[in-house]
Amino acid sequence: MRNLLLSCIACLLLITSAAAPAATAPPLDPTGGRIEDRQALRVLLDRMEKATASLDIDTATSLMHPDAIVTWQNAEVSKGHEQIRAYYARMVKGSNPIVKGYSVKAALGGPATFYGDTAIAWGTTVETFELSDGLKFTLNANWSTTIVKQGGEWKIAALHFSTNLFDNPLLKNAERFAWIAGLLGLLAGALAAWLLSRWSRKSK
Amino acid sequence: MGPRIATLVGMLFLAIAAEARDDKAIHEVFADIERAVRDRDRTTLLNSVTENHLMISKNGETVVGRVALAAYLEKMIGYAPSIKSLQSTVEFSPDIRYYGETAVTHGRSRDHYAFTDGLELDLTTYWTATLVRDTERWRIAAVHYSFNLFDNGMLDVAHRGAFVASACGALAGLVAGLFFFRRRNI
Numbered sequence: 001m002r003n004l005l006l007s008c009i010a011c012l013l014l015i016t017s018a019a020a021p022a023a024t025a026p027p028l029d030p031t032g033g034r035i036e037d038r039q040a041l042r043v044l045l046d047r048m049e050k051a052t053a054s055l056d057i058d059t060a061t062s063l064m065h066p067d068a069i070v071t072w073q074n075a076e077v078s079k080g081h082e083q084i085r086a087y088y089a090r091m092v093k094g095s096n097p098i099v100k101g102y103s104v105k106a107a108l109g110g111p112a113t114f115y116g117d118t119a120i121a122w123g124t125t126v127e128t129f130e131l132s133d134g135l136k137f138t139l140n141a142n143w144s145t146t147i148v149k150q151g152g153e154w155k156i157a158a159l160h161f162s163t164n165l166f167d168n169p170l171l172k173n174a175e176r177f178a179w180i181a182g183l184l185g186l187l188a189g190a191l192a193a194w195l196l197s198r199w200s201r202k203s204k
Numbered sequence: 205m206g207p208r209i210a211t212l213v214g215m216l217f218l219a220i221a222a223e224a225r226d227d228k229a230i231h232e233v234f235a236d237i238e239r240a241v242r243d244r245d246r247t248t249l250l251n252s253v254t255e256n257h258l259m260i261s262k263n264g265e266t267v268v269g270r271v272a273l274a275a276y277l278e279k280m281i282g283y284a285p286s287i288k289s290l291q292s293t294v295e296f297s298p299d300i301r302y303y304g305e306t307a308v309t310h311g312r313s314r315d316h317y318a319f320t321d322g323l324e325l326d327l328t329t330y331w332t333a334t335l336v337r338d339t340e341r342w343r344i345a346a347v348h349y350s351f352n353l354f355d356n357g358m359l360d361v362a363h364r365g366a367f368v369a370s371a372c373g374a375l376a377g378l379v380a381g382l383f384f385f386r387r388r389n390i
Contacts, residue, residue, distance in 0.1 A: 162350030164264030189377020
């Protein structure tokens with residue numbers, strides 16, 4: 001009985017400590033199995049979220065496999081640490097960065113799926129971008145990742161970001177622009193009509 | 205050549221041959237999928253994925269598990285489909301990364317969609333796929349589709365819409381204005 005009670009307390013502690021790093025993650029299901037691996041994955045993804053939010057490329061690449069493949073929101077693909085660093089440098093570093101401001105908050109979508117020493121996890125992010133050309137927008141995005149265990153350590157082998165093709169802030173901007181263009185066209189047409197009327201009256 | 209070196213060379217040769225075999229098998233999985241999408245063959249599509257398969261689609265839907273995928277396919281290409289026709293040409297990245305019985309690959313596809321609501325869309329889709337080998341064959345465990353957020357078919361449609369809206373607005377403004385100003389003599 002005492003052993004059972006201790007096991008329950010240990011299990012509870014494990015679950016609460018595992019849930020602690022990622023505030024937006026649902027609690028771990030102890031019946032899902034591989035609790036230790038799930039805990040390690042949550043710590044990894046939590047560190048990745050923090051590294052991404054603080055634009056800490058050294059920590060981010062240290063969590064990735066040397067052959068990692070990352071597909072970004074602009075559909076660029078970076079393969080390996082060197083290309084990932086180069087992308088980061090182009091986007092947020094230097095005298096003329098493309099992205100001036102960035103913040104991200106990630107959430108887990110559900111329990112990871114395991115295939116031996118491979119895990120697949122997914123979820124959502126809310127990302128805020130401020131581009132150098134002045135465009136600011138908040139993006140509700142999806143992410144998925146493949147994580148592999150090598151030498152007892154989990155490393156990100158693939159990471160992919162995306163958003164909804166039919167419902168995203170850039171498309172909404174373009175649709176707003178279409179309305180404004182229509183309205184401006186209407187006003188320009190009315191102005192042309194007024195000028196034409198005046199000109200025809202004067203010429204009579 | 206000493207026996208050790210000969211053994212090493214032999215092992216290397218076998219490893220390269222095994223990887224080439226795996227590359228071919230994985231390409232065949234995708235060729236089957238390409239064909240199945242074209243022919244709306246849901247059985248082949250469902251057989252190509254694992255039981256707990258994950259798919260994140262271009263419309264932002266996250267589909268987890270074979271049962272959920274069957275429902276998604278029914279919605280998209282079933283009896284009352286959202287997609288009238290889809291032509292897709294898949295292009296692979298030449299390198300496939302292997303991690304034991306797992307393979308990670310990526311690529312893009314040139315797609316032409318005709319939706320039942322009349323929308324026609326040309327889109328370059330970017331994808332990452334993770335495959336795992338079970339006792340029978342390679343199956344897709346996860347696939348994530350995306351597009352260029354800043355340059356894509358939907359934005360092209362919206363920009364064309366802006367051009368049409370301004371032209372139609374100008375014409376409507378001119379006709380209404382001529383009618384109004386001529387009658388009022390303003």
